[in-house]
Amino acid sequence: SERIPPNQQWIRPVSSGLMMLVSLITYARIWRKSFQASKRVDDPVGKWGLRSIAYSQLCLIAFFVCILVDTLIFSLSEEITGYTPFVSIAWFFVGAFYAFAYIGLIMPGWFKLHIAKRQSLEYSLSLE
Secondary structure (H helix, E strand, C coil): CCCCCHHCCCHHHHEEEEEEHHHHHHHHHHHHHHHHHHHHHCHHHHHHHHHHHHHHHHHHHHHHHHHHHHHHHHHHCCCCCCCCCHHHHHEEEEHHHHHHHHHHHCCCCCHHHHHHHHHHHHHHHHHC
16 A cells, blocks of 8 residues: 555545446346246246355345445444454355355256155145
């Protein structure tokens, strides 16, 4: 920060904020489209895959919100000199993002089998 002229120190926070805003808009659009598509799909595996993609995007949005809250608390508080609990919560959302993205995009065999078993159980219960 010593090498950046004082009249140009606004560039980093503004560019970071714009990047976060564009990312949030992109993730929100992916979430909305995935969730809308999951409502129109009849195949249960496809439905849950699209919902998992939607949930993964919600996790990314939650990650950015937690990082933003941590940054605001750190910037506005005199007492806090390190990380807040929001950083740990943010990294939890990153892990959840990877789990949901794996299920939604890769569609592992165990997931498909679980959905098939669930559908057959629901079908047999509806017959009784």
